Amino acid sequence: MFTLLTLGLALWILAHVFKRVAPERRAAMGDKGKGIVAVLLFISLGLMIWGYRGADFIPVWSPPSFMVHINNLLMLVAVFVFGMSATTGRLRGKMRHPQLTAVKIWAVAHLLVNGDLAAIILFGGMLIWAVLEVILINRAEPVWDRPEPGEAKKDVVLVIITLVAYGVMTGLHAWLGVWPFPG
Incomplete structure (x- = not known):
């Protein structure tokens, strides 16, 4: 496998x-x-x-249990940052690579709570890819045409969508047998 x-x-x-x-x-x-x-x-x-x-399951290290809280917070941030790529609010243009930044946050969050070899390969590999992709994009297109910010109310919509998406993601994890919240 x-x-x-x-x-x-x-x-x-x-x-x-x-x-x-x-x-x-x-x-x-x-x-x-x-x-x-x-x-x-x-x-x-x-x-x-x-x-x-x-x-x-090949253990490499044993993450401390408090890392679950950090993971959950980072995942909420990752979903929000990912959503920034589609926002038309004030946050538009604050970050050049929001989707790739979200992948980096997602990967780090998962590396903090998964100490097995498969997780290190998957999440570490995705982290390396996201870093490489940003480097390649910035090298190919060094000048970024920053979009103009939009209306602040669109950022409120982004927060709502973030919370709903986060709820769906945690529900999917639970459905797959991985309860994302400490008990």
Whole structure:
């Protein structure tokens, strides 16, 4: 299962960085290339999930129990930051890479509470990918055209959506057998 996990992670990274490391080649693929990349990403997600869920538990370190609280707070922040990419409120343009920043926060949060080898491979790999992706984007497009801020009420909508999305995510974790709150 570690092979599937690693293969899925490698495919995820390659599908994402292909556009940055070979832009002419990716452009030559046209719209058909978008479909190919989407299929590869879908397959990579399946491989990562299947590999992670089926991997043997090999402990590397034992996280202290209070890390669960830090994880939960960081996850709430990650959902909010991810949502900043779609906001049209005052927060629009405050951060260049909100989705990738959210992935970094998500990965660190999960590394704080999961000390097994599969978690370190998955979440550590996603953290490395997000850092690499930001570097590649910034190198390819060093100048960022910062969008103008919008209305503050849109940020209130973002907070509400964040809370609802966080509730759905914790519900999914519970449904999958991983209770995200200390008991």
